[in-house]
Amino acid sequence: MRFILTAGVTETARIDxxxxxxxxxxxxxxxxxxxxxLLAYGQPVRTGLxxxxxxxxxxxxxxxxAVRDRLGFDVTVLDAGLAEPTAAPTVDLDAAPGAxxxxxxxxxSAETIFEHARDVGRALSDDEIVVGETVPGGTTxxxxxxxxxxxxxxxxxxxxxxxxxxxxxxxxxxxxxSDIAPGDAAGSPLxxxxxxxxxxxxxxxxxxxxxxxxxxxxxFAGGTxxxxxxxxxxxxxxxxxxxxxxxxxxxxxxxxxxQAACERLDLELTVxxxxxxxxxxxxxxxxxxxxxxxxxxxxxxLALADREGVSMxxxxxxxxxxxxxxxxxxxxx
Amino acid sequence: MRFILTAGVTETARIDxxxxxxxxxxxxxxxxxxxxxLLAYGQPVRTGLxxxxxxxxxxxxxxxxAVRDRLGFDVTVLDAGLAEPTAAPTVDLDAAPGAxxxxxxxxxSAETIFEHARDVGRALSDDEIVVGETVPGGTTxxxxxxxxxxxxxxxxxxxxxxxxxxxxxxxxxxxxxSDIAPGDAAGSPLxxxxxxxxxxxxxxxxxxxxxxxxxxxxxFAGGTxxxxxxxxxxxxxxxxxxxxxxxxxxxxxxxxxxQAACERLDLELTVxxxxxxxxxxxxxxxxxxxxxxxxxxxxxxLALADREGVSMxxxxxxxxxxxxxxxxxxxxx
Numbered sequence: 301m302r303f304i305l306t307a308g309v310t311e312t313a314r315i316d317x318x319x320x321x322x323x324x325x326x327x328x329x330x331x332x333x334x335x336x337x338l339l340a341y342g343q344p345v346r347t348g349l350x351x352x353x354x355x356x357x358x359x360x361x362x363x364x365x366a367v368r369d370r371l372g373f374d375v376t377v378l379d380a381g382l383a384e385p386t387a388a389p390t391v392d393l394d395a396a397p398g399a400x401x402x403x404x405x406x407x408x409s410a411e412t413i414f415e416h417a418r419d420v421g422r423a424l425s426d427d428e429i430v431v432g433e434t435v436p437g438g439t440t441x442x443x444x445x446x447x448x449x450x451x452x453x454x455x456x457x458x459x460x461x462x463x464x465x466x467x468x469x470x471x472x473x474x475x476x477x478s479d480i481a482p483g484d485a486a487g488s489p490l491x492x493x494x495x496x497x498x499x500x501x502x503x504x505x506x507x508x509x510x511x512x513x514x515x516x517x518x519x520f521a522g523g524t525x526x527x528x529x530x531x532x533x534x535x536x537x538x539x540x541x542x543x544x545x546x547x548x549x550x551x552x553x554x555x556x557x558x559q560a561a562c563e564r565l566d567l568e569l570t571v572x573x574x575x576x577x578x579x580x581x582x583x584x585x586x587x588x589x590x591x592x593x594x595x596x597x598x599x600x601x602l603a604l605a606d607r608e609g610v611s612m613x614x615x616x617x618x619x620x621x622x623x624x625x626x627x628x629x630x631x632x633x
Numbered sequence: 634m635r636f637i638l639t640a641g642v643t644e645t646a647r648i649d650x651x652x653x654x655x656x657x658x659x660x661x662x663x664x665x666x667x668x669x670x671l672l673a674y675g676q677p678v679r680t681g682l683x684x685x686x687x688x689x690x691x692x693x694x695x696x697x698x699a700v701r702d703r704l705g706f707d708v709t710v711l712d713a714g715l716a717e718p719t720a721a722p723t724v725d726l727d728a729a730p731g732a733x734x735x736x737x738x739x740x741x742s743a744e745t746i747f748e749h750a751r752d753v754g755r756a757l758s759d760d761e762i763v764v765g766e767t768v769p770g771g772t773t774x775x776x777x778x779x780x781x782x783x784x785x786x787x788x789x790x791x792x793x794x795x796x797x798x799x800x801x802x803x804x805x806x807x808x809x810x811s812d813i814a815p816g817d818a819a820g821s822p823l824x825x826x827x828x829x830x831x832x833x834x835x836x837x838x839x840x841x842x843x844x845x846x847x848x849x850x851x852x853f854a855g856g857t858x859x860x861x862x863x864x865x866x867x868x869x870x871x872x873x874x875x876x877x878x879x880x881x882x883x884x885x886x887x888x889x890x891x892q893a894a895c896e897r898l899d900l901e902l903t904v905x906x907x908x909x910x911x912x913x914x915x916x917x918x919x920x921x922x923x924x925x926x927x928x929x930x931x932x933x934x935l936a937l938a939d940r941e942g943v944s945m946x947x948x949x950x951x952x953x954x955x956x957x958x959x960x961x962x963x964x965x966x
Contacts, residue, residue, distance in 0.1 A: 341756040342758065343756060345752050345756045386725070387753050389722035390722055392720075420720050423676060423678045
C-alpha cells in the first residue's frame with residue numbers, strides 16, 4: 301500500500317468565503333506545501349507553517365501523519381500545482397496553480413498533467429494506492445466539474461456552515477465564462493477540468509487511470525472532492541471497481557449526500573468515525589464542531605488504521621502527540 | 634535506514650574525455666534524472682532513457698535498484714541541479730546545474746543548497762542514512778574541491794583508463810579562473826564548492842551536516858566523490874564518525890588510493906566486491922573490465938545487502954532480472 305498526496309493550489313480558493321484552509325487568504329497558498337511537509341517529516345521544514353483555519357482548527361495533515369506514525373506506510377506527493385516551495389519530495393507533473401474558474405480556462409495544461417500522472421500511476425508496483433488531496437477551494441472546483449459533467453451531486457465544505465449558494469453562484473459564472481452549460485462536458489472529463497476544475501483533479505484522475513491500467517487497486521481518500529474524481533473516471537468510461545474512504549464528518553454533512561452520489565457512480569463507500577467528540581483536545585475539538593471535515597486523505601488514513609486493527613483511541617493519542625510536538629517546535633501563525 | 638540519492642548535473646561533464654556517464658554527451662544531462670527514475674520505479678518513466686556508457690555499460694542505478702528490490706529500503710531523491718524532468722519524487726533545493734569549473738564561479742548558490750539540504754537532514758527521523766550521488770563529471774569536481782582544500786587525494790574514474798592528467802589540467806585552469814591556489818580554501822568547504830565544485834557536493838555536505846546534528850548516522854555511498862564529501866565535512870570542523878562504503882572496483886583502482894585518503898580523513902571504509910567477474914551477463918561484464926566502478930550509491934547498496942545477509946549471488950541474479958525487464962520494456966538509446 302502506498303499513500304499518495306496530490307497537492308496544488310487554485311486561484312478559485314481566493315474567492316471570499318469559500319474555504320477555511322488557512323488562517324488568512326495569503327497563507328492559504330502555502331497550505332498544500334506545508335501539508336506535504338507534515339506528512340513527509342512530521343514537521344514544517346521550508347514553509348515554517350502549521351496550517352490552521354481562521355478559528356484555529358489544525359490541518360487534517362496532523363491526523364494523516366498520526367496514522368502514518370502508527371502504520372508506517374509509504375508516502376508519495378504529486379506536485380499538482382504548488383505555489384510555494386516545499387521540502388517534501390514531490391513528483392513534477394509540469395503543473396501550474398489553477399486559475400479562478402470564473403476565467404475562460406481554469407487548467408490550461410489539464411491534459412499534460414493527466415498524462416504525466418498516468419505515467420506515474422502505470423509505473424507504480426504497489427498492490428494498492430490510497431489517494432488524498434490538499435487543495436484549498438477544492439470543493440468549489442469539485443462542484444464545477446460535477447456540474448459540467450451533468451452529475452446532480454452536491455459538495456461538502458471545510459466551514460461549519462456550507463456556503464453552498466455562494467459556490468453554486470461561482471460555478472454558474474464559471475460555466476458561463478467557459479461558454480458551456482451544465483452537462484455539456486458529459487463524457488469529456490478533461491474538458492470539464494480544463495474549463496471549471498483544478499490541476500489536482502487532473503493529477504488524481506490521471507494517476508488513478510494509470511494505476512488501474514497496471515493492476516493497482518485505487519482508493520480515493522476524501523469527501524466530495526474524491527466523489528468528483530470518481531465521477532470524472534466514470535465519465536472516462538472506467539468501469540473498474542473504485543472506492544471512496546471518508547470521515548463521518550463528511551458522511552453526516554446533510555448538505556452533501558455522499559452516500560447517494562457514491563451509489564449513483566458505483567463507488568464503494570467506507571466511512572470512519574475517529575471519535576473526536578470523545579477527545580477534549582484542541583487538535584480535535586473544531587472537527588467535532590463541524591470544521592474541516594476532511595482533507596489530506598484523512599478519511600482514507602482512518603480507514604487504513606481501522607483495517608490494520610489500530611484503535612481510534614490509539615489514533616487520537618497519536619494526534620495529540622503530533623500536534624503537541626508541532627506547536628512546541630514551531631510557532632503557529 | 635533511508636537511502637538518499639543526490640542528483641544533479643554540471644557543465645564540467647561536457648569537457649571532452651572526462652566522463653562515461655552517458656552514451657553521448659547530449660544524453661549525459663539526462664542521466665541523473667533517469668537514474669532517479671530507475672531507483673524509484675525500476676524503469677524509466679518521463680526520461681524514457683536507460684543510461685549506458687558509450688561502450689554499453691549500464692548505469693549503476695541497475696545495481697542499486699536490484700539491492701532495493703531485495704531489501705525494500707526507503708529512497709529519497711534530492712534535486713541538486715537536475716537539467717531534465719524526472720518522474721521520481723525529488724526534494725527541491727533551489728539548485729541549478731553547476732557551471733563549468735573553469736568559470737570564475739562554479740556553484741553560485743552553494744550556500745543556499747547547503748542550507749536547504751541541512752534543513753532536510755535535520756528533519757529526517759531515520760537512525761541512519763546512506764547517501765549516494767549521480768552527477769556526470771563528478772570525479773573532476775571532486776578533484777577540484779580536494780585540491781582547493783589542500784588535500785593530497787587523487788580520484789577515480791568511470792572510464793577504464795583514468796584520464797587523470799586531463800582532470801588535473803582542468804582543475805588547474807579552474808583554480809586559476811577562481812583566482813585561488815591549491816589549499817587556499819582549507820577550512821572553507823563552501824568556498825571550495827562555490828569556486829571549483831558542483832551542486833551535488835553542496836547538497837551532500839548540507840544533508841550530512843543536518844542529519845548528524847539530529848543524531849542520524851551518515852554513510853557516504855560512493856568512491857572518490859564521497860571521499861571528497863568527507864573531506865568537505867572535516868574542513869567544516871565536523872569530527873563525528875563518518876563512513877564511506879564503496880565497491881571493490883574503486884578500492885582496486887590504483888590511480889586513486891581511497892584507503893589512504895580515508896585513513897587521513899578519519900573515514901571508516903567498507904569495500905564490497907559484488908563478484909561480477911563470476912557473472913557472464915552484459916549488465917556486469919563492463920564493470921569487470923574496469924568501467925563505471927561506482928555511482929548511484931552502488932557500493933553502499935552492496936554493503937547494505939551484505940549486512941542484511943543477502944548473498945552477492947542473489948544480488949547478481951536480481952541485477953539480471955532488473956536489466957532484462959528494462960531492456961525488454963524500453964529501447965535503450
